[in-house]
Amino acid sequence: MSARHIHLSERDVELLFGSGYRLIEKRALSQPGQYACEEKVEVVGSRGSMKMSVLGPVRENTQVEISLTDARVMGLFAPVRESGDIAGSGGCKLVGPAGEKEITEGVIVAKRHVHMTPEDAAALGVRDKEMVGLQIETEERSAILGDVIVRVSPYYATAAHIDTDEANAIGLRGDAYGRICKKMDTHSLLAIFCPL
Incomplete structure (x- = not known):
């Protein structure tokens, strides 16, 4: 079972957590080399927000993976897509301890x-x-x-x-x-x- 989470680009890690910041590994996940991090990011939509765990390592592009229920609760557009297929997907605001960023795409419901x-x-x-x-x-x-x-x-x-x-x-x-x-x-x- 995969709960809501976010993958961050290196640039967005620094923007949200500070210049030169490196993610801190908390525990290993089922896939080799993948891990849950200590860090959390607030994901903000038109109707609400949720804190989400960051998964590592960093990726080329930031990607928010939520459920359809999460999307409705937060007021976000989130098409069902394969991981990495973010062109034309939903946007949101990301809030971290050192900064925030509006992303125009990257919010998806992961295809099973x-x-x-x-x-x-x-x-x-x-x-x-x-x-x-x-x-x-x-x-x-x-x-x-x-x-x-x-x-x-x-x-x-x-x-x-x-x-x-x-x-x-x-x-x-x-x-x-x-x-x-x-x-x-x-x-x-x-x-x-x-x-x-």
């Missing part, structure tokens, strides 16, 4: 995805950028989530990422195991749910 090693992708018969379903079993609200993009790299650890809205909808608490489902066409789905 699964990171995979090449070995795991080969074993499961999926390829990079393939769209699959993800079946997740919970005690009361098991579900199959569609439109999950597979991202394959030797630099990844195999793990799926869904946001808090999706996790709450299925009653997910903490980590869980899922099953990759090959995408079915619409006619197959109709045959399953609406037998003729």
Whole structure:
């Protein structure tokens, strides 16, 4: 489960936290080399604001990842996108202890995805950028989530990422195991749910 967070460019780290500032690693995340930082940034929209954890290391472009619920609460435009696809996405104001900045794009809802090693992708018969379903079993609200993009790299650890809205909808608490489902066409789905 991926909660709201922000990735900062080196320039924006210095603008928000001070010249020469370096992010302080708090704990490692599921993907190698990625980590949660001690720092937080306030993200401000037209209707409200939220403090968000900064994730490291720094990126080329600043990117705010929120849920659709967060977007509505704060009054932000946040299209569903793959990480890094920020052209034409929403903007917001960022407030840090040493400064603030208006960004004109970079606010997104992360498209649900699964990171995979090449070995795991080969074993499961999926390829990079393939769209699959993800079946997740919970005690009361098991579900199959569609439109999950597979991202394959030797630099990844195999793990799926869904946001808090999706996790709450299925009653997910903490980590869980899922099953990759090959995408079915619409006619197959109709045959399953609406037998003729």
